[in-house]
Amino acid sequence: MKIHEEKSNKKLYLHIGLVLVLCVFHLGRFGVRPLTEKSWFYNLFVEITxxxxxxxSLARSNATDFRQNYFDLVDVNKENSDLNLEIAELKQQIFELSSLKQENSRLKNLLNFTEGLARQKVLARVISWDTTNRYEKLRINKGLNQGVTKNSIVINAHGLIGKVINVSANYSDISTILDFQSKVDVMFEVTRSHGVLEGISDELTSIKYVKNSDDIQINEIILTSGLGNIFPKGIKVGAITSVVAQEHDLTKEVKAKPFVDFSRLEEVVVLLNESDLE
Amino acid sequence: MRVTLNNINKSAILSLLLFLFLEVLSSSIFVSLSGLSLDFSVLFCLYFCLKFEVEIAPYLILLIQWLHSLFSSLSWSLETMIGLFFIFIIKVFKETLQLEGGRNRILITFVFYILWYLVRYIIYFFKFSNLEYLKSQVSHDLLSCFIITIFSIVIFKLLDRIWGKNV
Structure with missing residues (x-):
């Protein structure tokens, strides 16, 4: 009995060892947060799911709209039972129209916002969110077939969202600016000094390498600087929420809140890479 | 739990399909509606750690974590390593763990969930030294641990049915 158990344990440890070697090899090669390593097999599963x-995502969106536009109104008009049927029909029409109106206004805002950016644009819908790290990774319903490539920039009417890190035929993964591994070179609107923005929580970012001598004010707007050749210059990113000067350091500790509300993202605009279109 | 090779394929595929469905549900609905992320991968791995004594467990954990990497920015290799660590831990404490009864199951799942997150935090802290990031995660993760522990009653029952055994 004991010999059988020992044999079984040895077998289990052998298999654990094999899997462990595979994991150590992968970790050594790609690191703890492999943002760029994605295989065709991975993309196949993205296409399937x-x-x-x-x-x-569409069902959720419709359910939310329905709840907001329909049930609220039904509660208000309960008193008039004779007109219930007629009202319900009208409400249904209102719901459809208001949904269209909201969508129209969102798309209009997006178009107005992107007018100044001389790049081809693709409108996309967010279909899923990161299940672990809250808004660090998003998936949209546009991919290679629609011209989206790796490092394409993603924005909406409020500002910068992030960049494409992986792309399959019809879907793309975005690393948002809230990801603590994402690095965006930014500049301050008034002082024009530079820093590097990275995520620190689900609603805040930190800006590193800001000189102690720079006169940064709270609420000052930050924009992409265009350095690094990935993010075009002048896209709004967020506003400064706190500035702490470090006494024995050359740099300041600056925090900023992004303009984009990542919890309410629906439609986004992908700016296609110019080099890929040529 | 003794599992014959004949029912492994079918049960494994069904488990992975169930996991895939829950991950799609979580990533496209739960997160956007509540702002809470429900990490089902840990739940599935804990099930395999707690109930299997055969060599298939490491491979199932590997598959679950790889599929989970489709929906999150975490590394499947790191999470699998945590899973392997848990196989050892659970093997050591197996005799003392009382899995019978709903209350015991919930408590054990909750404790191991917290431990899993703790190990993940420690690794992230040593790797990135980003304490602020971890602080912002703790409150969210505690709440999602609690919610997912409640889900575990149903999911464990479903998995018991899939693997054809009640423990």
Whole structure:
């Protein structure tokens, strides 16, 4: 009995060892947060699960709209029972129209916002969110077939969202500016000094390498600087929420809140890479 | 739990499909509605650690974590290593763990969930030294641990049915 158990344990440890070697090899090669390593096999699964996410995301969006536009109104008009049927029909029409109006206004805002950016644009819908790290990674329903490539920039009417890190035929993964591994070179609107922005929580970012001598004010707007050749210059990113000068350091500790509300993202605009279009 | 090779394929595929469905549900609905992320991968791995004594467990954990990497920015290799660590821990304490009864199951799941996150925090802290990032995660993670522990009653029952055994 004991010999059998020992044999079984040895077998288990052998298999654990094999899996461990594979993991150590992968970790050594790609690191703890492999943002760029994605295989064709990975993309195949993204293509398979993408339609399911699209349907669920659409269902959620419709359910939310329905709840906001329909049930609230039904509660208000309960008193008039004779007109219930007629009202319900009208409400349904209002719901449809208001949904269209909201969508129209969102898209209009997006178009107005992107007018100044001389790049081809693709409108996309967010279909899924990161299940672990809250808004650090998003998936959208546009991919290679629509011209999206790796490092394409993603924005909405409020400002910068992030960049594409992985792209399959019809879907793309975005690393948002809230990801603590994302680095965006930014500049301050008034002082024009530079820093590097990275995520620190689900609603705040920190700006590193800001000189102690720079006169940064709270609420000052930050924009992309255009350095690094990935993010175009002048896209709004957020506003400064705190500035702490370090006594024995050359740099300041600056925190900023992004303009984009990542919890309410629906449609986004992807700015296509110019080099890929040529 | 003794599992014959004949039912491994079918049960494994069904488990992975269930996991995939829950991950799609979590990533496209839960996060956007509540702002809470429900990490089902840990739950599935804990099930395999707690109930399997065969060599298939490390491979199932590997598969679950790889699929989870489709929906999160975490590394499947790091999470699998945490899973392997848990196989050892659970093997050591197996005799003392009382899995019978709903209350015991919930408590054990909750404790191991917290431990899993703790190990993840420690690794992240040593790797990135970003304490602020971890602080912002703790409150969210505690709440999602609690919610997912409640889900565990149903999911463990479903997995018991899939693997054809009640423990």
């Amino acid at each position: 993408g339609p399911m996410s699209s349907v669920m």
